Amino acid sequence: MNLFTIASRSIRQRLLSSSLTMLSMAMGVTLVVAVLAIFGVVQKSFDANATLGYNVVVGAKGGKLQLTLNSVFYLSQPIENVPYEYYLEFKTQEFRFQEYQGSYSFKAIGQQHATRKTLAVSTLGASVPLGGILGLVVDTTLQNEMDSMFPWNRPGKYKAYTNFVIPLCLGDYFGPYRVVGTTPDMFDLLHYGSSAEDPYALQGNGRNIENYSEQYGYFEAVVGSVVARDRNVKLGDKINPSHGSEEGDSHATEFTVVGILEPTGTPNDRAVFINMEGFYRMSDHAKPLENEDPYGADQQGHKITDSDYRLPVEKREVTALLVNMDPIFSVGVENAINEGSAAQAVYPVLEIRRLLDVFVTPVKVLLLVLTVMICVVSGLSILISIYNSMNERRGEIAVLRALGARRLTVYGIVSLESLILSVAGGLIGFLIGHGLIAMSSPFVESRTGVRLGFFDFAPPLPIAIPYLNQLSPEILLIPGLVILAVVVGFIPAYSAYRTDVAKSLGK
DSSP states (O other): OOHHHHHHHHHHHTHHHHHHHHHHHHHHHHHHHHHHHHHHHHHHHHHHHHTSSOSEEEESSSOHHHHHHHHHSOOSOOOOOEEHHHHHTTSOHHHHHHHHTTSHHHHHHHHHHHHHHHHHHHHHHSOOOHHHHHHHHHHHHHHHHHHTTSGGGSOOTTGGGEEEEEEEEEEEEETTEEEEEEOTHHHHTOEETTTTOEEOOBSTTOOOOOSSBTTTBTOEEEEOHHHHHHTTOOTTOEEOOEESSTTSOBOSOOEEEEEEBOOOSSGGGGEEEEEHHHHHTSTTOSOOOSSOOGGGGGGTTOOTTOTTOOOOGGGOEESEEEEEEOHHHHHHHHHHHHHSSSOEEEOHHHHHHHHIIIIIHHHHHHHHHHHHHHHHHHHHHHHHHHHHTHHHHHHHHHHHHHTTOOHHHHHHHHHHHHHHHHHHHHHHHHHHHHHHHHHHHHHHHHHHSOOOOTTOOOOOOOOSSTTGGGSOTTTTHHHHHHHHHHHHHHHHHHHHHTOOHHHHHHO
8 A cells, every 4th residue: 555545545534624624725726826817817908908009199188097098998988088180180181181171160261262262353353553463463472371381281290200090089888888989990900919910800791890881871880799799789780879878878870780800808899889970970979169150051951871961170079099100209299299288198008017017016916925825824724634633643653653664654644645635725726716717707808808718827927037937827836835735744744753653552
């Protein structure tokens, strides 16, 4: 009969106390696995979005962290919006001209030009002195110079430094999920992943939203995978965003689902994306103006479905801008934006790292220390359980010694019992912990966009120890439990080692 058989039978003989001892160790290991999993979820969630295809976020003045959480993770409420004209400062002259055509300022200048031409024609038709004609020529030259200064006749201030810019309009909900007004560039140009190299894919026959669709007009939507699963949304379904909050009144405007994102593990899985023009056409979404310009009177009476109707630029706002630009220019652009009063520019990666360093990491370390202490206490319970049983087992030990067992053999049996209790409890805790992680995966994914599986291990800890900083800390649990078992088993094993055979048999 080998030592393992003797040790296991000894444990079965005290099944209740041994089971409780293993359970305490299992609970401690479960807590360790849970804390490491929480850290892993937070780390994956932030890392997956730290390089989401853009490096600068522009939004209204306020907290930098709030702007990052609101624009990248859709977690907080936006405080204020920025004028649509600020978005146009990142666009080409052709795009700006097209957008400004429906603005009040563009129409006002057009009226002024028409009036000037009428006056010029009437003046030239009359007999005027040479000085009057020269005055008209000079006036025309000055007018041409002024025209070049109009915003629609020049490229955006930051266009030369910008690869692309994507606007976000926030404020509505579809159930508990955020509705984001944006452009098709959201999924045509943005990529995700740790290196921002993975393009967004759509399930089945789905497609991206279009600037204008002959079938659905401006009212198309793409929903994230989590939203589609949780709300049972399918291609072709109609959705009505609610205004202001998930409990708010639903808009009468319907959007048709034309695409469902494949799971990405990013916050975009938990959002609904609609055409930005359709977003503006919903009730209470246009910026109110104190005095409606008379040059916009010809826009009254249009239906929101009219394709030729353009909401004036002055009545448009955006919540944030996701800007991709060369890092060489990003510092200068950030400083230029922050020096102004209209908006602020932030580096989302820096804000994410700051959040991790200031809040998440200390909490994680504290929880990890507490759970390790729980494991140590569980190890002490093993020591106490075996040590208290030594008085009852001295007769057994004496018989073993009388049958020829050496002291080291007895020492090994007791140490092996400690090892079995510790490792078995640890394995049970490991299975329970990962089972709970797998069971909680749908909930975690719906809240963070991070998918978890039974065999997902916690990421390596950020420590400056070679090799150890490349291994999951869960793998280190096994040698840790073995060391703990050896330490806590030493005292009862040494007690068994020193057992006096003659005295014990005499009792």
